[in-house]
Structures are given as structure tokens and as C-alpha cells.
Amino acid sequence: MAFSPDTSKTTKVERYNSYIRRVNTTKLLAASSKVLFRATLLVSIVLIFFFTINYHPLSNSSITSPHRHLSAFYGSGAAWEKQVRHSSTPRRPNGFSVLVTGAAGFVGTHCSLALKKRGDGVLGLDNFNTYYDPSLKRARQKMLSTHEIFIVEADLNDAELLSKLFDIVPFTHVLHLAAQAGVRYAMQNPQSYIKSNIAGFVNLLEITKAADPQPSIVWASSSSVYGLNTENPFSESDRTDQPASLYAATKKAGEEIAHTYNHIYGLSLTGLRFFTVYGPWGRPDMAYFFFTKDLLQSKAINIYKTQDDKEVARDFTYIDDIVKGCLGALDTAEKSTGSGGKKKGPAQLRIYNLGNTSPVSVGKLVSILESLLNVKAKKHVIRMPRNGDVPYTHANVSLAYNDFGYKPTTDLSTGLRKFVKWYLSYYGIQSRVKGESGTKN
Numbered sequence: 001m002a003f004s005p006d007t008s009k010t011t012k013v014e015r016y017n018s019y020i021r022r023v024n025t026t027k028l029l030a031a032s033s034k035v036l037f038r039a040t041l042l043v044s045i046v047l048i049f050f051f052t053i054n055y056h057p058l059s060n061s062s063i064t065s066p067h068r069h070l071s072a073f074y075g076s077g078a079a080w081e082k083q084v085r086h087s088s089t090p091r092r093p094n095g096f097s098v099l100v101t102g103a104a105g106f107v108g109t110h111c112s113l114a115l116k117k118r119g120d121g122v123l124g125l126d127n128f129n130t131y132y133d134p135s136l137k138r139a140r141q142k143m144l145s146t147h148e149i150f151i152v153e154a155d156l157n158d159a160e161l162l163s164k165l166f167d168i169v170p171f172t173h174v175l176h177l178a179a180q181a182g183v184r185y186a187m188q189n190p191q192s193y194i195k196s197n198i199a200g201f202v203n204l205l206e207i208t209k210a211a212d213p214q215p216s217i218v219w220a221s222s223s224s225v226y227g228l229n230t231e232n233p234f235s236e237s238d239r240t241d242q243p244a245s246l247y248a249a250t251k252k253a254g255e256e257i258a259h260t261y262n263h264i265y266g267l268s269l270t271g272l273r274f275f276t277v278y279g280p281w282g283r284p285d286m287a288y289f290f291f292t293k294d295l296l297q298s299k300a301i302n303i304y305k306t307q308d309d310k311e312v313a314r315d316f317t318y319i320d321d322i323v324k325g326c327l328g329a330l331d332t333a334e335k336s337t338g339s340g341g342k343k344k345g346p347a348q349l350r351i352y353n354l355g356n357t358s359p360v361s362v363g364k365l366v367s368i369l370e371s372l373l374n375v376k377a378k379k380h381v382i383r384m385p386r387n388g389d390v391p392y393t394h395a396n397v398s399l400a401y402n403d404f405g406y407k408p409t410t411d412l413s414t415g416l417r418k419f420v421k422w423y424l425s426y427y428g429i430q431s432r433v434k435g436e437s438g439t440k441n
């Protein structure tokens with residue numbers, strides 16, 4: 001018989017020890033789950049508090065919006081609703097009621113004014129982000145408010161607020177100009193382009209598709225969609241599948257997204273490809289604007305040339321011509337065919353170039369500014385950095401001419417003269433230009 005030790009005592013002791021261990025573990029688990037529960041509760045409270053205070057759809061490291069309240073804040077209160085209704089009510093028979101997104105922006109401000117002046121109702125929407133000097137946006141807002149145009153401060157991605165606006169106002173049209181602009185900045189802050197130009201646009205389309213009545217939408221695409229296109233001039237039927245920058249790619253994506261919402265929901269959509277728009281109240285991030293600033297401060301400027309040492313040129317288009325194009329597109333926009341998100345028939349889908357049809361080199365632009373400002377530029381002619389820029393743009397506008405009589409009438413010298421006059425006046429700079437007032441009004 002094999003030796004077998006008596007294990008009955010040791011087994012009892014082990015069982016007892018094991019029991020004690022289990023009891024201790026259970027106690028420990030209970031205690032730790034209490035601690036865990038409390039910690040989770042605390043973290044949740046902190047997180048809820050943090051997002052309530054700080055969440056903003058456009059928040060990112062380099063662009064901020066000062067308006068960080070919840071949408072419920074904007075959308076509450078009888079006084080607020082009264083302003084929304086008052087601003088958006090047309091004052092002419094059969095006038096439009098237009099929601100202008102990006103109303104504190106350059107093109108948005110000019111279009112809002114033009115619509116209001118002819119008797120349409122205009123409600124603005126803008127997030128007043130810091131991509132460029134927000135004080136200029138505030139000054140535009142102030143100017144619009146003297147014409148009884150109210151701007152709601154909110155982001156395109158704020159679905160709750162947007163639906164509230166559509167609950168209050170039966171908008172006939174949306175002029176969608178809010179976007180992350182700038183070709184070269186897309187390399188620094190790519191996400192801001194996705195947030196505004198894609199997510200924001202889709203959010204707007206989701207709200208408008210569900211609105212009853214559905215408004216007609218006119219929106220800003222860009223000449224940059226032509227990218228590396230070599231046809232000259234650029235026509236709407238040319239290829240646009242070679243964007244040179246993320247900005248261009250998001251605008252091109254917008255055109256495809258517009259197709260989808262038109263196809264599924266019957267939204268009437270018109271995209272306008274703007275060609276380098278300039279003029280009074282313009283954008284400080286654009287070359288003509290910061291060249292003016294730098295020339296006046298005797299700073300050197302970089303003038304780009306192509307990789308094969310050719311001059312870079314743009315079809316610079318004056319703001320008043322663009323405004324006429326936007327109003328023409330709104331006036332000829334057919335009604336959307338859906339209601340409450342259901343398509344009832346085919347709807348209009350359009351794309352137009354809005355350019356000047358007359359490209360001018362950047363060198364020529366600088367020499368016009370030199371003569372208007374009466375200064376000599378310190379020019380550095382350098383090869384265009386590989387940052388999304390294209391060598392030239394040139395619009396064929398015959399489609400817009402045929403459909404709504406679009407005909408640009410302002411040449412670059414005339415337009416820049418008006419810009420310089422505004423610039424000197426706005427910044428209170430003593431004029432060196434004969435006959436120009438340099439006092440801020």
C-alpha cells in the first residue's frame with residue numbers, strides 16, 4: 001500500500017484560511033467598489049460641468065469662438081425671439097426671408113445689407129471665431145445692426161439652435177456663406193475645415209431638409225475646386241477632381257454633399273464658385289489686405305512666382321459684383337420640393353462660377369497698391385511654397401450670365417481704389433492718396 005499522509009487537519013486549516021481570505025476579498029471589493037462609485041460620480045460631475053461651460057463645436061487650439069454658452073441660452077426669451085422675427089421679416093410684397101450664415105464675414109455682411117436694402121428679411125448667424133481679427137467682425141455686426149439686421153451668435157454645428165430658428169421663422173432661403181476660408185491655412189489647422197465646411201454644412205442641410213417649408217439654399221463654393229485644372233478659362237464642366245489644398249477638397253466635398261441632399265430630399269441647392277473676392281470690409285488674411293497693411297508700414301512683402309518662374313495670377317473679383325451674383329442666384333432659385341424631410345419631386349441643383357473674367361498677376365496687384373498708397377514696395381519675389389496654392393485662376397461666367405445676367409463691371413484698379421479708401425478710413429490712417437479722406441467715421 002502506498003504511503004498516504006493524514007491531511008484532515010491541514011485541510012481544515014487551509015479551508016478556514018481560504019474562507020478568511022474570501023471574506024477579506026469580498027470586504028475589500030465592497031470597499032473598493034464604494035470608492036470606485038464615488039470616484040466615478042465625482043469625475044462625471046466634473047466632466048458634465050466642464051462640457052457645460054466649455055463645449056463649443058468649433059473649439060480647437062488655434063481658432064476660438066468667444067460665444068461658449070449652451071444653445072438654450074440663445075434660444076430663450078421673448079426679447080430674443082422678437083429680434084429674430086423682426087430681423088427676418090420681409091418689408092416688401094413677396095419678399096424673401098433669408099438666413100445668412102457667416103453674416104459677420106466679408107461677403108455675408110455685404111449680401112445681408114443688399115438684401116435688407118431691397119426689402120427682404122435677413123437673419124444673420126455667425127460664430128465670431130478668431131481666425132482673423134474678431135473686432136472687424138464686430139464692426140461689421142455694428143454696421144448691420146444700424147440697418148436692423150440681427151446676428152445670432154452661434155455655430156453651424158449647433159443643431160438645437162438651428163432647429164429653433166427654423167421653428168420660429170419660415171425661411172424662404174438660406175444664403176450659406178459661413179466657412180473656414182483660406183487656402184494656405186489648411187495646412188496649419190486642417191480640422192477647422194472639416195468642422196465648418198463639411199460637418200457644419202451637413203448639419204445645416206439636415207436641419208433644412210427637415211424644415212417645413214424647406215428653404216432654397218445658395219451657398220459659397222470656391223474657384224479653388226478647379227485645383228490643378230489646366231483648361232483656361234475655367235468652366236463649370238471642367239474637371240474638379242484634383243484639389244490642391246484641403247480647403248479646395250472640403251469645398252468640392254460640399255458640392256458632392258449638395259448633390260446628395262438634392263437627390264434624396266428635394267432641396268434646391270445652388271453652389272457659387274467665388275474667385276478671390278476683394279473690397280471694402282474685406283478679409284485681413286487675404287494678400288491684397290495684408291499687402292496694404294505691410295506697404296503702409298514699410299514692411300517687405302513676398303510675391304509668389306510659380307515653380308517654373310512664371311507670374312502667379314488671380315481672377316480678382318470685386319465684392320459688389322459678387323453680391324449681384326448672389327442676389328441673382330437667390331432670385332432664380334426654385335423652391336425646394338420636399339417638406340418635412342420627404343422629397344415630392346426633382347429639385348434644382350446648380351453650380352456657377354462668379355469671377356471677373358480677367359486675371360491679373362500678383363505683381364500688377366502690388367503695383368496698383370503702390371500707386372494708390374503712394375509708396376514703394378519692398379518686394380521679395382519667391383517661389384510659391386508648396387502649400388495648396390494654384391498658379392492662376394480665370395473664370396468663364398457665361399452660365400451665370402445666361403441664367404441671371406451676371407456681368408462683372410469692376411476692374412482691379414477701380415476696386416482697389418475703393419478698398420484703399422475704406423481701409424484708410426476704417427483704420428484712421430492719414431491719407432497719402434490725393435482726394436481720399438483718411439479719417440475714421
Ligand SMILES: O=C(O)[C@H]1O[C@H](OP(=O)(O)OP(=O)(O)OC[C@H]2O[C@@H](n3ccc(=O)[nH]c3=O)[C@H](O)[C@@H]2O)[C@H](O)[C@@H](O)[C@H]1O
Nearest residue numbers: 181182183222223224274275276286287302303304312362
Ligand atoms: O477664390 C477662392 O476660392 C479663394 O480665394 C482666396 O484665395 P487666394 O486666391 O489664394 O487669395 P489670397 O490668399 O489673397 O492670394 C492672392 C494671390 O496672392 C498670392 N500671394 C499670397 C500671399 C503672399 O504672401 N504672396 C503672394 O504672392 C497668392 O499666391 C495668390 O496668387 C481666398 O483667400 C480663399 O478663401 C478662397 O475663397
